[in-house]
Amino acid sequence: MTTGFTVRDALYDFCRRTGMTTVFGNPGSTELRMLRGFPDDFTYVLALQESVAVAAAAGHALGTGRAVLVSLHSAGGVGHSLGAVFNAYRDRVPLVIIAGQQNRALLQTRPFLGADEPATFPRPYVKWSRQPERGEDVPAALAEAYRVAMTPPRGPVFLSVPEDDWDLPAEPVAERTVHTGFTASPEALREVADALNAAANPVLVVGSGVDDEGAMPVVTRLAERTGAPVWISPLSGRSGFPEDHRLFRGFLPPVRDQVRARLEGHDVILVLGAPVFTYHVHNENPGPVVPEGSRLFHLDCDPVQTAWAPVGTSVLTTIQAGVSGLLDLVDEAERPAPEPRERLAAPPATDPLDAGLVFESLRELMPADAIVVEEVPSYRDDFHARFPISRSGGFLTTGSGALGWGLPLGVGRALAAGPGERVVSLIGDGSMMYSIQALWTAAQHNAPMTVIVLNNHGYGAVKALGRRIQIPAVPGCDIRDLDFVQVAAGLGVPGRRVDEAAALKAALAEGLSHEGPFLLDVGVAGDESAMYEPWAR
Known part of the structure; x- marks a missing residue:
């Protein structure tokens, strides 16, 4: 001892x-x-x-x-x-x-x-x-x-x-090393590779497991070698593919018939580091998980996910090792690039502000190495359509949906920031109130972060889902009389309120250039559209 x-x-x-x-x-x-x-x-x-x-x-x-x-x-x-x-x-x-x-x-x-x-x-x-x-x-x-x-x-x-x-008395813990990367048998990877080589029209679906392992480069090479278009899996907590790439198609919605519609025409579907699939909305007649005649293959490091997947062939492997193995087996394909994605129309410069104008203005002004942390369920589809993430680790959100995660997640990420890095947290007003105490921690450590509250005075996502199932008026969804600038000041974080399109860019520039944490309370129009409607083709 x-x-x-x-x-x-x-x-x-x-x-x-x-x-x-x-x-x-x-x-x-x-x-x-x-x-x-x-x-x-x-x-x-x-x-x-x-x-x-x-x-x-x-x-x-x-x-x-x-x-x-x-x-x-x-x-x-x-x-x-x-x-x-x-x-x-x-x-x-x-x-x-x-x-x-x-x-x-x-x-x-x-x-x-x-x-x-x-x-x-x-x-x-x-x-x-x-x-x-x-x-x-x-x-x-x-x-x-x-x-x-x-x-x-x-x-x-x-x-x-x-x-x-x-x-109590104790001994030091013995030194140990555990190497955690692993891959599947050569036979399993050969089965997946043979399917990709024989496919007429393959497609990739990538999840947060890709970004978690830093495997975006090898996944990008696999997509380019096969000529396969790429979707991000429903409700992924991270990206996993450069969203400005010519092969990127968008984010799959968490609705079974809409997932199937987007995968229609693909004879081989390869899912990497994601569940098969995460749904949020139930259809009365949901139909099969994948289109008729499609073969699904699934690579993931989680034995629970590979056992649970309802269709296809799952291969237990870490993504970096598994995809690297596939690259040794997959032939170069000559497939025409998919049609360019349809661009959304420019948002109007109206008051109250259109959330799309906030996203596009932020994209224009934000430093190239900034990290986006997002928790705006009401506007998630619009955000992804207007703000492509192009680098590994550049985007964080929650894949599970328990509110209050985004603000403190951004604080912790800002405390780990490298020289010159800044975190931009996009938070809904409803989400903000679950964990607003995190602003105090940000102030105490002078965290390099800009908090942008998209304030539509309510739980817009809940209202939108209510409309989707014919509940036009959901009780308990309005949030009024919150002054986030004053609350932030009380917790040690300066900020300002923005209600007019003409003042938006100047306010964003101020928030992004501030040395420590800064909050912008941005009044935005309520989202009257239904969630998870098609926005990308």
Whole structure:
């Protein structure tokens, strides 16, 4: 036993070795012993609510490519965080979540703040969860949790630690290396390659797994070699293909008959790093998943997704390795490029502002290396149609739909920004109020980010979906009398209100050039169209 070395020392030693030296959290009584003697070379990022801590940690993890440590407070804090944990799980973000627990001697009395079944509480939206039987086992459990979080498909893990464990004697975690990339058998990849080589009209559908692995370059080469048009999978949390590329067709809507209509005429469909498929709207007569006569192949690193896929042939592989293997087997094809995508008409410069004018003005003014974080469900289709993302890691959103993710995700990503990088967060007014406390964290760290609130005074996405199913008036969807500029100022973030098209570009320029965080409250016209209607051909 290392003299004087404790479980707490083992935690910080392991985190230092794995690069988890930025800790996101909201401290409480059961975490105090863990935080004793907090190391000088670590940074504690305080969030004012636990869901903000988890989402901000996720943004930081996506920016650095490493797992991030999150500290939550016992059962209540874990409960607050679960919407964000759900998003992190669905979006494959590696987080090591440690929750405080009451003293082991108290647990049999069901104490104040104690978690009765801590390991089951966050399931099924964590990859791994445990409360070790002995305090001495905490360091080994932490190391296992980290390795699980970083193994594809990456995702959040959960460790509950009773407060008295931290002072127990322990040994340092042994050095270990785990290589996590893997690929399918040559026979499986040959089957996919033969289908692509024999196809008359193949198509690719890419999901967030492509961007997660940094596999956009190899996927682009595969598309160019096969001449296959490319769609982004429904409700993808990231991009995965350069959206200004001649082969890019758009984003598939999460409606079965519309997905099938867009894939009509393609005899081979190759889905990369995405579910098959994510739907949001139910049709009374949805029909088959893919067009009649189409063959679907599916590459993904998640055994759950490959087992669950309802049609086709799934191949379990990491995307980088699998697509690289396909490139060795797929022939160069000479197929005509698809017709250029239909461009949307220029948005009107009217008051109240058209959201499309905001997107096109932002695209014109935004720095080339800026990162867009989007949570505007009412205008998502319009955004994607007007604002193509062209580089890996340049776009983040939520693929799961639990609101309140976008703002703190942007804060965490801004805290991981490289020199000169800026984050632009497009947030709906409804989404903003789920996690507005994140502005305070942004102000405390002078995060390089511009927050643009698209303010249509309500839950426009819910209204649009209501109209789609013949509910013209949905109660509880109007939000009035919110002054985001004043709220932001109270949390330490300057800002301004924009209601006129003539003032938009000057306001955007001011927000984008501000040194730290800046908020623009932009009044936009309500979206009266139905969601998920065709916008790209």
